[in-house]
Amino acid sequence: MAETATAVNGSGSSGTRSCGRGSSTPSDNYFLARRRTLQVVVSSLLTEAGFESAEKAAVETLTEMLQSYLTEIGRSAKSFCEHTARTQPTLPDVVVTLIEMGFNVDTLPAYAKRSQRMVITAPPVTNHPVVPKALSAGQNRPHPAHIPSHLPEFPDPHTYIKTPTCREPVGDYQVLREKAASQRRDVERALTRFMAKTGETQSLFKDDTSIFPLIAARPLSIPYLNALLPSELELQQVEETDSSEQDDQTDTENLSMHLHADDPGEEKENSSVLQHSSLKGGEDTMIDNPYLRPVKKPKLRRKK
Incomplete structure (x- = not known):
């Protein structure tokens, strides 16, 4: 059986x-x-x-x-x-x-309580898979007295607490100058290293050429050519002078025509004043030091 x-x-x-x-x-x-x-x-x-x-x-x-x-x-x-x-x-x-x-x-x-009963063994109990806990940030708040305990718990604090993600911009003059100087220094150092890696270099030590590399000087075929050619600063000053003289000349012509149409008796006086101002402006442009130059006022353009 x-x-x-x-x-x-x-x-x-x-x-x-x-x-x-x-x-x-x-x-x-x-x-x-x-x-x-x-x-x-x-x-x-x-x-x-x-x-x-x-x-x-x-x-x-x-x-x-x-x-x-x-x-x-x-x-x-x-x-x-x-x-x-x-x-x-x-x-x-x-x-x-x-x-x-x-x-x-x-x-x-x-x-x-029957005598011929058959005892069936219990099925093996399998352990439930452990569900990994979610990452929690901070400590959850307990329920207040007016909230029942069977309700869900509060979420993590980072879901409803304001967290600043950026800093306020620094407006201190000293800090800004130091930051600008460090950035300029980093740019110069990076450019120097790039030129040292891509071009010819000279080393201070004969044993190890990778320590303190120096950019090799390239001798020019005509050494005195740089002294004869104008620099970029001089060319910029010349362009500014030419443009200012041209504007002064245009303003002088427009003003003389306007005065001639209004009052021909004051033409000589105004022309002498304009010549004096043009000579004075020419003297100011001869100053090489930019810190000693006078302040240039904006020019008023009159409609014809």
């Missing part, structure tokens, strides 16, 4: 294995495990009843009936529990459900 029960159990488990090969979700795995446990229970009940063998279709039918019976007991017990404004079913709810379904509750103690 035990061999027959083993054969029946083996046939049921093989069927569930074939059905569970394609399942991968947790809900499907739970359904297959529950179905397999019910099949083992049905096989044990058949063995206790004296059956030596059973067809697979019969075992499946009895398993479906047992599953429907247990599902109905659970549903009715939950209904009685909710009817009394509770959330967890208790033993009286199950007893009332069995009585409503027509089951004789008094026979349960004798059936539980």
Whole structure:
């Protein structure tokens, strides 16, 4: 009889294995495990009843009936529990459900103490996968007195506390000058290193040429040519002088024409004043030091 029960159990488990090969979700795995446990229970009940063998279709039918019976007991017990404004079913709810379904509750103690019963080992308990905790920043605030404890906790402080992400611009004159000087120094150092790596260099030490490289001086074919050619500063000064003289000349012509049309008697006086101012402006442009030059006032253009 035990061999027959083993054969029946083996046939049921093989069927569930074939059905569970394609399942991968947790809900499907739970359904297959529950179905397999019910099949083992049905096989044990058949063995206790004296059956030596059973067809697979019969075992499946009895398993479906047992599953429907247990599902109905659970549903009715939950209904009685909710009817009394509770959330967890208790033993009286199950007893009332069995009585409503027509089951004789008094026979349960004798059936539980039967001598030929078969003890089914509990399925192995699998440890639930540990869910990694999310990264938390700071310490969460506890609930105030007016908020119930069953409500969710406060989120991390960084989700509702203002966090400055930028600094205020520095406006100190000394700090700005030091920053500009350090940037200029870094640019010069980077440019010097670039020229030293890309061009010819000279070293202070003969043993190691990579220490303190110096930019090699390139002798010119005509050394005195730079002394004869004007520098960029002189060319800029000449251009500014030419443009200022041209503007003064244009203003003088426009003013003389305007005075000639208004009052021909004051033409000589105004022309002498303009000549004096032009000579004075020419003397000012001869000063080489830019810090000693007088302040140039904006020129007023008169409409013709």
